[in-house]
Amino acid sequence: MKKFSSIAAAILPLAFAFSASAAEYELLNVSYDPTRELYQELNKSFTAWYEKKTGDTVTISQSHGGSGAQARSVIDGSPADVVTLALPWDIENIQKQAKLLPENWQSLKPNESSPFNSTIVFLVRKGNPQNIKDWDDLAKPGIKVITPNPKTSGGARYNYAGILAYAKEKFGDDQAKTRDFVKAIYANVPVLDTGARGATNTFVKRRIGDVLIAWENEAYLTVKRFGADTFEIVIPSVSVLAKPPVAVVEKNAKEHGTEKVANDYIDWLYTDDAQKIAAENFYRPTSDTVKKEYAEKFGNIKLVDINDLGGFNKLQQEVWADGGEFDKILKEINASRDN
Amino acid sequence: MKFKSFSVIPGFGWTLGLGAGYFSVLVLLPFAALIAYGCGIRPSAFAKALGDGEILSALGLSLRASLVAGLINLVFGFILAWSIERYSFPGKRLLDSLIDIPFALPTAVAGVSISFLLSDDGYIGKIVNSLGFSLSGSDFTGITFALVFVGIPFVVRTLQPVIKRLDASTEEAAEMLGASPLQTFLRVTLPPLIPPALTGFSLAFARAVGEYGSVIFVSSNLPFKSQILPVVIVGKIESHNYDAAVVTALIMLAISAGILGVISFIRKWSSRNEKTV
The missing domain is CATH 3.40.190.10 (Periplasmic binding protein-like II)
Structure with a gap:
């Protein structure tokens, strides 16, 4: 017993020291049906990239369903930090009915908040x-x-x-x-x-x-x-x-203390790394360099x-x-x- | 009136309170919320819904398919329950346990496999094609097929215990007293089975009216033609028209409650009849 507590005494401060430098975040991405495979790959890349850059670990959970039904569940209180839906209309409804994001949400990110088309x-x-x-x-x-x-x-x-x-x-x-x-x-x-x-x-x-x-x-x-x-x-x-839109659900993210990492996540979707993954999954990239690279893959x-x-x-x-x-x-x- | 009677489990007040509370939170509260929402809607919205051809045709299809499915289940559920309880045969216990499959299987899975079975390439579709018919255009057949599937356990499971309890000696007595087999069946065996059969029928019917997951894959879902009412309701929710969705749901609820009320009246009437005989 004594041995155990001395080990614990040795480990505990270490654990605290570690947690002071590296935070752990949990993100919930509420998305629509056909993006399941796409976001599985994107999330894996983002988590690795983020840990390398900041030392923080992010665990991203995904939820999929019909776009309208998913918007409905966020309005009704699903704790989404990020929404990535099929239609601007659905995010617009979250804004109008539950006021979870600012009115100008669609102009907050490039390309009308749509990282891939x-x-x-x-x-x-x-x-x-x-x-x-x-x-x-x-x-x-x-x-x-x-x-x-x-x-x-x-x-x-x-x-x-x-x-x-x-x-x-x-x-x-x-x-x-x-x-x-x-x-x-x-x-x-x-x-x-x-x-x-x-x-x-x-x-x-x-x-x-x-x-x-x-x-x-x-x-x-x-x-x-x-x-x-x-x-x-x-x-x-x-x-x-x-142009399937994405947005940070500001009010939820603020409550969860994930506002920064959620924004980093959305911004990362516009990087060439993410754009390549999207192109591999048959989504049209919006970044000019990746667009050129995959021009042949998508028909004229x-x-x-x-x-x-x-x-x-x-x-x-x-x-x-x-x-x-x-x-x-x-x-x-x-x-x-x-x- | 005396509420309290002897019970081996003490604590009448507690158990009733717990039971009523449980039922209120799980069933009455959501139901009351629906009604309360409905009360806030202008009466003109109800009038508009009742004049909407799309809603009416879907309502008609839902009720017709559910009634036909309920009747089919009534007949075949009876035969199934009877053969399981009255005869012994190899595989009886396996069959008995398989009856519950429609309860456990996600209805979307059932819908996809039924739609495939009935398609021109499917097992049933091929047989029907060889007879010169095609099922792929007949939505009513497909929808009813799916509704029969989800409803069958209700009839079988409500009839089974009653058939099991039937005293074979009363049938023997009837025969000894000179009744023909048909007379024995109609006047001795059948009467006590009518109330549970009607209960099973109304459960299967009610389940069919609300069914969504399997039908959407089987039906062609064309408005005015092959849409069931739950599909219309989901369509209204997806267009963020909650008022119309609630109005449609309430109309459907009222009609279903009416039909269930009639069935329960017939059931009571037939069981009272039985006691006086």
Whole structure:
């Protein structure tokens, strides 16, 4: 016993000395569904980098789910230090409803607080039997298009915006033609899943549909997982530039004493190291040097900023909101289906 | 009225308080919060929801599929419970323990495997295709299939103990007194089984009305056509339209409560009938 206490007496001051120089932090990153693999890799790199630089250890926990549901859980009190969601709209709601971050959150970090971008592409069956090349092929009669419901799926809103991006190129500001085009594509949708992973399941496992509209990174992951002999990726001429936003949940981080490390974490996502990991995971880097390095990996595609399509908030309120334009279009499709 | 009666476990006040408190926190409180939220919504929102074609078609589909699934479960759950309790056969205990699988399996997993089974490449889909039909376009079949799956344990588990307690000698007596096998079944065996069968049916029905996880993978989820009500509610929550979500939930709750009330009335009526005979 005496021996034990003398050892303890020798170790204890040492332990205190050690803890005085190195802090231990815990971060909770609340994210959306398809980023699971991406953030696992990023977190590992960040932890190592941070310990080397400051001597502090960081443990990062992740939470994944539908982007809207994840935002909801933060509003309802999930102790997130950092949110990395699919849509600016979801973080905007955390700001508006729970006031957990400042109003100008989106201008606090570069590139509208979006460290890496993505876009929307097509996944078709091997050999592309329906010869699908661009968005207008999706509107042809008899083609079956798989995309989730934009009301329940954040990713599906970008799919919708992709249609708008092409319509803008083709029809300019002609609202009536744009609307008819959107309607023609959604009339070709036999299954309207609630989320992106459900839609992938419908296309891959149930073998329904000729084309799946998907996140670029999800499309590459699906081809990687199921093999290039079953699916092919088709890059349309135009698509939407998706900027999944990130933010420090200021109020939570202040309470946890993690404000500095949370900001370091977000800032680190913009470094070339992090950007390379993102590119390896099929997210489009925003850093110019990494962009050049991976230019060949990502196909040649004209990307339209969602702000040029009216902006996310406006589309959300006018098109995807309950009783909005999308609801009306579906009602008309249903009415014409019955006749 | 006398509340207190003899009990081997002392402390009536404590146990009742604990039980009621437990139930209040876990069930009544969330329910009350929903009602309270609903009270703050303008009545026009309810009128609007009742006039919304999307909500009405989803409500109709939810109720129809749940009732059909409940009825299928009632018939096959009865047969299953009967054969497990009345006969002995190899694998009986294994079958008995497998009944609970739908309770334990995450419903999303069930949904994915059912959707695959029914697809044109799936085991069931292939057989049906060879008969000249395709299930991939029939959402009602798929949704009902999933709802039958999640509801089957309720009917079996409520019927089993009652079938076990049935006294075989009353059946023998009926036969000795000259009743035909059909008469014996209808007038002696069946009556005491009706109340538990109805209980099982209403549990399976209620479970089916609220089911979400498996149906979203099986159904094509097209508004006006193949959306169940929980999907509509989730859609409203995702568009941050909580008022409409709560209104829809309350309408669904009221209708389900009405149907359950009717079933429970029939159950009471049939069990009272039984006592007087």
